[in-house]
Amino acid sequence: MQFEYISFISATNDKVWAYFEKAQLFSLFQVAPLQQFSFQEGKGFSLGTNDTPVLKAEFKLIKKYKVIHLSLNYSGIEGDAMIVKIIFYPLGEMSSLSIIIDDLKDDDSRLDVARNHWPGAISQLKTIIETGESLPWPQ
Structure with a gap:
């Protein structure tokens, strides 16, 4: 099963x-504190606190201005890491950002x-990149 979310920025x-090279982006668009960040293949970032970990991410592939592959492990969710591909398309003074998740089965946890996190995440990414600020998260 594949999910693809596209946004024009x-x-x-x-x-x-x-924006993707800086820790600031990841601290603004997520709902948990950013614990660590290193934008290098084989490294990554983690969200949450020592008592409440939320997400551990590893940059599997980085091709500057083209693509990022992330391996995401969410706390409390069973199964293998989720592989997320972020593809960058230049469109002159604009760009297109595609997020592809294609390694899921029908009964996948x-x-x-x-389905529910990534549409909001790409919207939040667009807002941060265009305005420099994040939208407030719903209470």
Whole structure:
């Protein structure tokens, strides 16, 4: 099963990419504190606290201005890591960002995250990149 979410962003591809290289993006668009961040293949970031871990991510592939592959392990969700591919498309003064999740089965416990988290996440990413600020999360 594959999920693909696409957003057109009013920013050049190099500006969009620059946000992904910084810890600030990941601390703004997630609902848990950013514990660590290293934008390198084989490294990654984690969200949550020592008492309440939420997410551990590893950058599996980074091709500058083109693609990022992330391996995501969500606390409390059974199964293998979720592989998320983020593809960057330059469109002149704009860009397109595609998020692809294609390693899920019908009975996969990670389906809820793929269906319900990522549409909001790509919307939040677009807002942060275009305005420099994140939207408030619902209470």
